Amino acid sequence: MTFPYPVTHQVPLYLAPMAGVSESPFRRLCRRFGADVVVTEFLSAEGIRRENAATIDKLRFGPDERPIGVQIFGADVTAMGEAASLVTNVFGPEFIDINFGCPVKKVVKRNGGSGCLKDLGLVSDVIRAVSRSTHLPVTVKIRSGWSEEMRDPVAIALRCQDAGARVLTLHPRTRAQMYSGAARWDEIAAVVDALDIPVLGNGDIRSADDAFRMYDQTRCAGVMIARGSFGQPWVFDQTRALLQHLPMPPAPPVEERFAIAVEHAHMAASYENDPRGAALEFRKHLGWYVKGLPGSADLRRQLHQVESLGAVEDIFGEYLAARCRGEISSKPEERAAEEAAAA
Numbered sequence: 001m002t003f004p005y006p007v008t009h010q011v012p013l014y015l016a017p018m019a020g021v022s023e024s025p026f027r028r029l030c031r032r033f034g035a036d037v038v039v040t041e042f043l044s045a046e047g048i049r050r051e052n053a054a055t056i057d058k059l060r061f062g063p064d065e066r067p068i069g070v071q072i073f074g075a076d077v078t079a080m081g082e083a084a085s086l087v088t089n090v091f092g093p094e095f096i097d098i099n100f101g102c103p104v105k106k107v108v109k110r111n112g113g114s115g116c117l118k119d120l121g122l123v124s125d126v127i128r129a130v131s132r133s134t135h136l137p138v139t140v141k142i143r144s145g146w147s148e149e150m151r152d153p154v155a156i157a158l159r160c161q162d163a164g165a166r167v168l169t170l171h172p173r174t175r176a177q178m179y180s181g182a183a184r185w186d187e188i189a190a191v192v193d194a195l196d197i198p199v200l201g202n203g204d205i206r207s208a209d210d211a212f213r214m215y216d217q218t219r220c221a222g223v224m225i226a227r228g229s230f231g232q233p234w235v236f237d238q239t240r241a242l243l244q245h246l247p248m249p250p251a252p253p254v255e256e257r258f259a260i261a262v263e264h265a266h267m268a269a270s271y272e273n274d275p276r277g278a279a280l281e282f283r284k285h286l287g288w289y290v291k292g293l294p295g296s297a298d299l300r301r302q303l304h305q306v307e308s309l310g311a312v313e314d315i316f317g318e319y320l321a322a323r324c325r326g327e328i329s330s331k332p333e334e335r336a337a338e339e340a341a342a343a
């Protein structure tokens with residue numbers, strides 16, 4: 001199975017497109033920790049073609065992020081084509097990915113994202129329009145269908161392939177499910193069997209073990225990790241080791257974890273134009289980095305109040321000092337919550 005852009009491993013590992021998360025700093029970090037390919041968060045075709053400043057700003061990426069895909073969404077074929085053309089000419093990523101999976105009301109009410117899945121003719125038209133507007137490979141990310149009644153991932157995937165999609169990612173939930181219920185990996189296996197193009201598996205990967213199991217059970221051409229990367233970008237290196245039948249490297253010790261979080265914070269600060277906004281936006285990452293640590297409920301409370309990224313280093317420093325003094329212990333109710341969060 002060949003990919004239409006260079007990848008360094010036979011089974012490439014992808015950082016999933018995620019609004020507010022798969023931004024340039026996190027993409028760079030994940031590339032360094034073994035993600036083979038990264039994808040931007042979904043960007044509105046209308047916003048791109050009108051050159052909306054906030055949208056265009058999100059298209060910035062560095063050479064160390066390549067290979068990278070830019071994900072666009074929209075149901076207006078003209079806008080989608082124009083957006084693809086601008087992205088190609090001005091930013092030149094390795095591929096353009098079309099979002100047919102977003103379940104958010106604001107997006108689907110205009111038939112964008114998974115809204116397109118109600119009309120497979122529209123899905124084909126969008127893929128064709130985008131493919132005509134760029135020399136780059138066009139890839140798609142789909143859900144299994146709009147609703148349980150319309151659930152038919154193989155039919156949707158075949159339509160995408162026929163219309164010219166070069167790689168397809170399946171998140172095997174319907175739009176109606178949003179993020180509830182289990183992702184049906186059996187549907188990934190069925191789509192892998194049915195298609196000639198590479199199929200990426202996505203959904204419910206929480207750890208490197210899950211990523212390996214998905215590959216093992218579905219034989220997908222590549223694995224796309226979304227929420228499983230939160231606070232643990234090293235999940236990619238761990239997965240790579242398992243795919244190579246090597247022992248899995250342990251998660252870094254707490255000091256190193258904090259150092260990675262601080263480095264990530266600095267990357268975010270230098271990427272964003274507004275330092276306070278960057279700190280507020282970064283709070284979610286901080287919460288993810290400390291998940292499962294002893295006393296993490298208290299730590300998280302402090303981190304969720306930071307207004308400057310400098311404060312983060314102080315909080316981590318104090319935590320490590322208190323740990324050395326033997327003062328960090330979880331209250332029983334906290335311990336139960338931490339264990340549940342870590343599970």
Ligand SMILES: Cc1cc2nc3c(=O)[nH]c(=O)nc-3n(C[C@H](O)[C@H](O)[C@H](O)COP(=O)(O)O)c2cc1C
Pocket residue numbers: 016017018019020021040041042071099101102141171183202203204205206224225226227228
């Ligand atoms: C915060 C967040 C933002 C997301 N944004 C996007 C997006 O912009 N484009 C997209 O195709 N999927 C998006 N997704 C869906 C993920 O890419 C992925 O398909 C989904 O989370 C299932 O994978 P997981 O169970 O491993 O998290 C988003 C998911 C999350 C949690």
